[in-house]
Amino acid sequence: MTDNTPDLLFDLTLTDEQRMNRESMQRFAAAEIRTQAKSVDEGSGSARDFYPQSAELGLTLLPIPEALGGAGVDRSPVSNALIFEDLAHGDMALALGAISPMAFVNTLLDQGSDAQREKYLPLFCTGEFKAATTALLEPRATFDPCAPTMSASTTDSGYTLSGTKAMVPLGMDAELVLVLARLDDGDCAAFIVEGTPAGLTRTAESNMGLLGAQLATLQFDDVQLPAEALLGDGAFDLQRFVDLSRLGICALAVGTCQAVLDYVKPYVNERVAFGEPISNRQSVAFMVADMAIELESMRLMTWRAAALAEQGLDFHQQAYLAKVFCAEHAMKIGTDGVQLLGGHGFCREHPVEMWYRNLRAIDTLEGIASV
DSSP: OOOOOOOOOOOOOOOHHHHHHHHHHHHHIIIIIHHHHHHHHHTSSOHHHHHHHHGGGOTTTTTSOGGGTSOOOOOOHHHHHHHHHHHHHHOHHHHHHHHHHHHHHHHHHHHOOHHHHHHHGGGGOSSSOOOEEEEOOOSOTTOOTTSOOOEEEEOSSEEEEEEEEEEETTTTTOSEEEEEEEETTSOEEEEEEESOOTTEEEEEOOOSSOGGGTOEEEEEEEEEEEGGGBOTTSOOOHHHHHHHHHHHHHHHHHHHHHHHHHHHHHHHHHOEETTEEGGGSHHHHHHHHHHHHHHHHHHHHHHHHHHHHHTTOOOHHHHHHHHHHHHHHHHHHHHHHHHHTGGGGGSTTSTHHHHHHHHTTTTTOOSOSOO
16 A cells, blocks of 8 residues: 655754754843743733844844845744744743734735735834734634634725734734734635724733733724735635644743743752652652653644644644644643642742743634744
8 A cells, every 4th residue: 555645754953043043042031031021920010111122033034035124034934933932931921922023924925915025024124123913813712713703894995894803912002913804705814904093992901821912902893994905815825824823822832831841840859848859759750751741742743843834745734733732731731830839839939820821821822923
């Protein structure tokens, strides 16, 4: 019997460029993100003060063609996933906000028209932070990311958007928002919304976690858009957008879970109870081992799907499986991290409770962080 299944093996050896990028991201995550995450989460610091600092990473500059002022680096889902993972090791909320403009740029490069690229991409090459984001998620318990209900009705001058988007990163400040909606004929399309046009209401959300990501609900009440706001030629590949976003979300989960594991390992070795480290107890040692096994599985599933995407192969199934697996085990690792710290796990003196709250969102998030 002939096996027609494509070879799904992938090379785990990083390139020199990927290694250098990882070192830069890890330094930034440790020096800037980790040090500011706690104050932003507690409200004593402002995420608006942090995001301009993230512009020094040049995340949006990398994939933009040199002719438009960018670095002209080929888009790499694997490299992007590594970037997301390393930044999330500092803090998932601030990382999500920092990479949201990059997700906007990636989608514009992937499915936008030449005219739209020439108009918007140079805005991200100034060296300053440009608040931009994507909006797919809707506030419904039965929400299907491949079947948004926001309507986009055709008018003589363009389109009219009506509906609600929820958990939009940088939603209060974004100058450019890529909104997914359904056309009159039932097809899905994406629209570039500039600024705050008449009929658009932004409401800051108060969620359990991701407080630094400035999540907001965007209410569209007959918002009028010109015809050129339609992304590309109107034939938007929603499934590809969702799958690439799921890889980014998985990478954020991997980075945060790595932070949890890195924090609890020395804690259980140093915490003494009844005359010995608690790591000597089999139940504790097994829990830490399970966390490491689950984390490595999350990482490999995410990298495998990203590698398929980078090779131009079908990665839908792998992206779906990675998202389901990461959503389940990210919450478990976050919960186990809190339990291993005992009563300290519920105290803000330790960051694990914050990471636990952030990880609870992994299962819900869709349509953001496109790699």
